[in-house]
Amino acid sequence: MANTPQAKKRARQNERRFAVNKARRSRIRTYLRRVEEAIASGDQAAAAEALKVAQPELMRGVTKGVFHKNTASRKVSRLSARVKAIGA
Incomplete structure (x- = not known):
């Protein structure tokens, strides 16, 4: 457990960032779904x-640092290829 004031503060910040990033990731997954x-x-x-x-x-x-650039590009690329394939 965090003992120093700075470590306690970092723990609080990490919890907040985790919640924000989790919400952002969930929102993105909804759009992908x-x-x-x-x-x-x-x-x-x-x-x-x-x-x-x-x-x-x-x-x-x-x-925002939730996904790596290559990961996002790969997802967009694969989805766009699948969307194009529907018409073919």
Whole structure:
């Protein structure tokens, strides 16, 4: 357990950051799930629209330090390829 005042403060800060990051990660997953559901339904227009909304959220997660840049780019790339494949 934290003994020094600074260690106690860091523990409090870590709890707050954890809560914020958890909420942000959950929000991003919700957007990704909406894209997945649109792809599963076979509606390309809805899937493209959901992807268009999800992409900025995912990249915002990168700037906030929740996801690595390459991870977010990989997710966007794979989802956009799947959205394009619906029409083919």
